[in-house]
Amino acid sequence: MTIKPLADRVLILPIEAEQTVGGIIIPDTAKEKPQRGKVVAVGNGTKDEDMILKVGDEVFYGKYAGTEIENEGEKYLMMRQSDVLAIVE
Numbered sequence: 001m002t003i004k005p006l007a008d009r010v011l012i013l014p015i016e017a018e019q020t021v022g023g024i025i026i027p028d029t030a031k032e033k034p035q036r037g038k039v040v041a042v043g044n045g046t047k048d049e050d051m052i053l054k055v056g057d058e059v060f061y062g063k064y065a066g067t068e069i070e071n072e073g074e075k076y077l078m079m080r081q082s083d084v085l086a087i088v089e
Contacts, residue, residue: 005043010053012037012077058088
């Protein structure tokens with residue numbers, strides 16, 4: 001199934017944080033939510049806001065931004081472009 005965001009929304013694949021710290025494995029319950037991800041789909045923007053983000057951009061986003069979506073076993077975040085804090089270059 002292909003997901004195509006509407007308007008000023010983007011679909012982001014979160015990049016998981018490190019699994020170990022100093023050789024200690026951190027359990028899932030103690031892990032922080034990732035705040036970095038890769039844009040995998042973008043909408044067309046709105047008449048008031050052009051779409052700046054493009055597929056392939058690596059971005060930082062707010063800790064509680066977006067709505068979790070699961071597709072074919074993969075977890076994504078759908079959020080507005082304005083919820084993205086920065087593009088990583």
